[in-house]
Each structure stands twice: as structure tokens, then as C-alpha cells.
Amino acid sequence: MLLFLFIKGHITSLAVLRTHRRKGIATLLMERSQEEMARIFGAKFVSLHVRKSNRVAFHLYSDTLRYAIHEVEKGYYADGEDAYDMHLDLTEYMNNKKKLQQEAMDLLSSSSAAEGVNHITTSLQQLHVGMDTDPSSSSSQVIISEKSTEAS
Numbered sequence: 001m002l003l004f005l006f007i008k009g010h011i012t013s014l015a016v017l018r019t020h021r022r023k024g025i026a027t028l029l030m031e032r033s034q035e036e037m038a039r040i041f042g043a044k045f046v047s048l049h050v051r052k053s054n055r056v057a058f059h060l061y062s063d064t065l066r067y068a069i070h071e072v073e074k075g076y077y078a079d080g081e082d083a084y085d086m087h088l089d090l091t092e093y094m095n096n097k098k099k100l101q102q103e104a105m106d107l108l109s110s111s112s113a114a115e116g117v118n119h120i121t122t123s124l125q126q127l128h129v130g131m132d133t134d135p136s137s138s139s140s141q142v143i144i145s146e147k148s149t150e151a152s
């Protein structure tokens with residue numbers, strides 16, 4: 001007999017201090033938890049419940065973090081409100097993350113990125129940076145001027 005262990009994570013509660021909201025803290029906390037669930041525990045997906053009326057939390061899970069509605073649980077909360085049972089596929093999430101990281105690395109080492117760095121270097125070289133070192137002057141002055149490209 002084959003026995004498959006299917007490990008899943010579950011978010012039971014999430015809240016950010018009112019004074020610290022809308023700074024990306026919940027997004028960061030969730031992303032970090034998702035990564036650790038996959039990396040440390042080998043979880044394949046993560047689930048959570050959210051009130052149907054909680055538009056801010058629903059936006060966070062659905063649009064920002066890409067959770068999908070698995071089902072609606074009727075009367076899930078003590079006051080009778082329904083909940084969305086939402087799931088995120090962690091294998092897909094980690095694969096996408098790795099792909100994005102690889103794309104970023106490729107971009108950095110690509111010729112276009114190297115050209116971009118060269119362009120910045122050339123632009124900097126076209127600036128003449130000098131220092132007024134007149135000993136009679138009580139203070140030094142940094143002079144930055146554009147180098148003339150005209151032939152004299």
C-alpha cells in the first residue's frame with residue numbers, strides 16, 4: 001500500500017496594527033509565511049477563511065497574493081456570516097518565484113543590462129568633477145560641470 005502524505009498550511013489569523021496598515025506589512029508577512037511553509041514543511045498548498053464582507057482582506061488574498069476561492073462555507077462565522085475558503089498552490093507559487101528570480105538574474109547579466117551600466121559610466125565620465133583647493137579659501141568647493149565635447 002502506498003501512503004502519500006499531503007502537507008498543507010493554514011492561516012488562522014492575520015492582523016496589522018491600525019497605525020501601520022497600507023505599508024505592505026500584511027503582504028510581506030504572508031509571502032514570508034508561504035515560503036517557509038513550502039521550504040521548511042514541504043507544504044503543497046495553503047488555505048484560509050475570510051468573511052465575505054471583508055473587502056480589504058479579500059483584495060489582499062485574491063488580487064495581491066493570488067489565492068483562489070475554493071468554496072463558500074455557509075454560516076462559517078459565529079454571527080452567521082459566510083466565509084470564502086481560499087487556497088494557494090504553493091508549488092506553483094514557489095516555481096513562479098524561482099522563475100522571476102532567474103529572469104531578474106538573466107536581465108542583470110544580459111548584454112542590455114551591461115549596455116545600461118556602460119551608458120551610465122560613459123555619462124559619468126562626461127562630467128568633469130573638480131575640487132577648488134585654493135589655500136586662501138576657508139572652505140573647499142566641489143565643482144561639477146559638463147565636459148565640453150566640442151573640439152577647441
Ligand SMILES: CC(C)(COP(=O)(O)OP(=O)(O)OC[C@H]1O[C@@H](n2cnc3c(N)ncnc32)[C@H](O)[C@@H]1OP(=O)(O)O)[C@@H](O)C(=O)NCCC(=O)NCCS
Binds near residue numbers: 022028060
Ligand atoms: C487586512 C489587513 C491585514 C491588511 O494589512 P496591510 O498591512 O494594511 O496590507 P498591505 O499594506 O499589505 O496591503 C495589501 C493590499 O490591500 C490594499 N489595502 C490595504 N488596506 C486597504 C484599505 N483600507 N482600503 C483599500 N485597499 C487596502 C493595499 O493597497 C494592497 O493592495 P495592492 O497590493 O493592490 O497595492 C489589515 O487591514 C488588518 O489588520 N485588518 C483587520 C484584521 C483583518 O481583517 N484581518 C484579515 C482577517 S481574514
